[in-house]
Amino acid sequence: MTATQWQNILVLCTIMGFATMEYVSRRYKNTVTATGNDTKLEVFMFLSVLAITQPLAIFVTSKLGHAWFPDYKNALADLPWWGMVGILLVADDMTQYWWHRLSHSPLLWPLHRAHHSAEYMSIRVTFRNNFFYYLMMPGLWAAGALLYLGFGGMVYALYIAVKLLVILGAHCAWRWDEPLYRVRALHPLMWVLERTISTPATHWAHHAITNEDGVGHYKGNFGNLLFLWDIIFGSAHITRQYPARVGLIDDKLFGQERWYHQMLYPVLQSKREHSALRVGGSIYAGPETLDTKS
Template sequence: MDKALYPYLLFWSIGLLCVLAEWRFPARPIAYRSVFWRDLIALGLYNVSFLAVVQATDRIPIPNYMPAALYSLPTVVKLALFYIVEDFGLYWVHRLMHTKPVWRIHRWHHSPTSLYWLAGIRATIPHIALFNLTYIIALPLLHEASAWAFQVIMVEHIVRNNWMHLNVTWRSSWLEWVFVTPRYHQIHHSTDPAHQRANLGALLTIWDRLFGTYYNPDDVKAELSFGLVERVPPVRLVIGL
């Protein structure tokens, strides 16, 4: 298989599993035909933007701060350290995006009025750059790690973004003691002002619990609605201005 095609085949294979899950266990009805084509366009923009961002951020000279004494750690331990550092950074970058000066680069991500597996692909170039920066900063923790670790990260990042926005209903409170779930993240996309700066975690829920942004999904009694409460010209929305 052409290595260049592998990520795309992987993405759509995972996407097919998401479609099946949403068909079998839908949380709310969605008119897929009216929203899917828009997110396909957003996916195309994301792919082009991501490639441009990676070319730029890969040149950032992050020093190797991994102590030499830790080089011999098993790859699985290095991977765990990587995820803790990256996820901590993602939490704070996401929190930054919900401050007034930076909100404009993130609001396109919150524009979908129907939340499902592909809706989370909407991201401006500055949004992608800030999120990718957390990966670059955590990367030295994988110094001399086995090649399989990077394959795991690629697959997990695709699965995670689809999973967080998945339109499924599942009583998952036990899992939410550790991991972000669809119903946990759906609250964050709510138009309710009480929810908009809550549940900012990307992978682990501990940061929300530690830093006061946790909102218990079991406390939500009314039906959630999604999308922006402000009107923004489409071009400004997409480019983050």
């Protein structure tokens, strides 16, 4: 089998594994309250990343490479595996950290708010975003350039498989880290792990509907594969607890935005009151306080 086939098998097994745990643990049935609007957004975004955005980035970078830098085709193919992984962590994962962090600024928030509008956590939320959020993601284009330079094969395949394992696990309705925190002998290991990769506890805090409970931290915990970037760049918040609710306060007050506005802004724009998804609109600046028990 080719490296790409191995990658696809590993990713599929990861998705099926977490989906099974969501079902077996009853976390999906008890906590995921998705509407038809949510489902359309999540399905169409997953398909667009798989069928349009990622192939487009690889195709365009390959064409530009052949046109402008033909002598550099596979120039880095002989790097040791650890060298390739180190470059991928910086060019792909660290740039994604900064793109994610910048996407919480007023200018770029409309391209990312769809990811936070879900009122539940599940692997189905993982690729829930605006179409242009992924199309403009620097790490995706950097990965395409690295593939042209020779970063294919099992190194890249395993890197992608591991990254998806961590990211899907961080969004999963089944909180895999929760029982591990209860085992006293594992406390040192978990201390290291939660500062190295994204976990449900740290990433759920990023999706919290409020910061007022001391658990939520939607203005930090931006890491995707490595939570270490949050530690290094001062945006980490670790509590080993989970927010009572996730989502957006403005959606609770004014109703959820339509899936096509969330996915295709600024091409399609919302008419909702207090909407960031229209030209001239702004992030809701009302009170942060919300009854998290209702």
